[in-house]
Amino acid sequence: MDMVQLNNGVQMxxxxxxxFQMTDLAECEQAVVDAIASGYRLIDTAAAYHNExxxxxxxxxxxxAREELFITSKLWVSDASYERAKKGIDQSLQNLGVDYLDLYLLHQPFGDVIGAWRALEEAYKAGKIRAIGVSNFYADQLKNLILSTDVKPVINxxxxxxxYQEHSEVAFAQAExxxxxxxxxxxxxxxxxxxxDRIAAIGSRYGKxxxxxxxxxxxxxxxxxIPKSVHQNRMAENINVFDFELTTAEMATMNDLDKGESQFFxxxxxxxxxxxxxxxxAALKENK
Incomplete structure (x- = not known):
């Protein structure tokens, strides 16, 4: 498995x-068991998925062993404030039955983002979380967070x-x-x-x-x-991608597929x- 080094030195x-969307909890549990058996060590969940x-x-x-796994969870919008985030972090730890999280993210750029981030910073400095980051932030929102807080996000x-290839957003994050x-x-x-057919033509050259x-x-x-599947054969297929490399021309072909619009919202x-x-x-406002 290839690893990346985050900006705080943690390997991922x-x-x-x-x-995501694994709402059948028995199925979710078995899928994670099968994924780990297939060689996956990074597992990504979230409070909002209700399957921690x-x-x-x-x-x-x-x-x-716990130290061989890299476990990620995320704070939902309804807990995006300083006090609520402190409780949300502890709840995720309790739900997952672990003493620490490898990565914890603000799930969305809404609510009291700065207050919630302060709670993440405190948990990071206390050793409850090895790395903290965000999800679904645009470049300007990311820059605002960087300029307003002490600990730089490791991930977006x-x-x-x-x-939906997001070349400008990827380039900005990587530059930071x-x-x-x-x-x-x-x-x-x-x-x-x-x-x-365009993707299949590339795959046919490698038997992929x-x-x-x-x-x-x-x-x-x-x-x-972080692909997902509940099928073991697909899990095995998805992790079997480190024995070939796309050429510059093939990367360009893939880049030409960009429709430039979110496939969701x-x-x-x-x-x-x-x-x-x-x-x-509204729930966050009521619970402050």
């Missing part, structure tokens, strides 16, 4: 396993896939020595991504699937990636923000 696997406890049970069942976890991590690398199969080509393309951009659309995060922000 470049390819991991995500559990299932992930924690899987970690215990895996038989792999954002949507990156062939249809902030690691980019891609969620939804397969765009949840949209626009026939798993059968697209479209999914493997996509993961290889992201890895070669220096991006950490625009994080800067006020209507989308209200629809998706309005209830959580």
């Amino acid at each position: 696997p470049q390819l991991g396993f995500g559990v 406890a299932a992930v924690g049970r899987a970690i215990k069942r895996s038989g792999v 976890q954002i949507e990156v896939n062939p249809w 020595e902030i690691q980019v991590e891609a969620w939804a690398p397969f765009a949840e199969g949209k626009h026939n991504i798993f059968t697209d 699937s479209n999914g493997q080509v996509i993961l290889r393309w992201l890895l070669q951009r220096g991006i950490v990636v 625009d994080h800067r659309d006020p209507a989308a923000i209200e629809q998706i995060f309005g209830t959580s922000l």
Whole structure:
């Protein structure tokens, strides 16, 4: 497994396993057990996924030593304030059944971001968290956080896939020595991504699937990636991407696939923000 070094010196696997939308907790637990058995050591969850406890049970069942695993969770918007974030961190630790987290992220750039970040900084300095970062922040939001706080984020976890390549956002983060991590690398199969002829033509040269080509393309951009699956054969396929390398021309072909639009929603659309995060922000306001 290739590793990346975060800006605080912590080493992180470049390819991991995500559990977003795994709402069947028994299925989630077994999937994480199978993923660890398949060689994954980075496991990415979040409070908002409501499956931290299932992930924690899987970690215990895996038989792999805690220090060999890299466990990530995230703070949801409804806890995005200083006091709420302190409780949220402790709740994630309790849910997962661990003494520390390897990485903890602000899940969204909404709420009292600076206050919540201060709580993350304190937990980081206390040793509860080995590294802290953010998710779904745009470059200006990231720069504001950097300029307003003491500990620089190690990661920005954002949507990156062939249809939404985010070259400017990736370049900004990398220039700031902030690691980019891609969620939804397969765009949840949209626009026939798993059968697209242009990607398949590249894969045929190496005996690789479209999914493997996509993961290889992201890895070669220096991006950490967290594909998910509940199927062991797909888990094995997704991790088997370190034995080939795309050429410069093949990377350019992949870059030409960019549609330049999110495959999910625009994080800067006020209507989308209200629809998706309005209830959580109202809860945060009530619980202050």
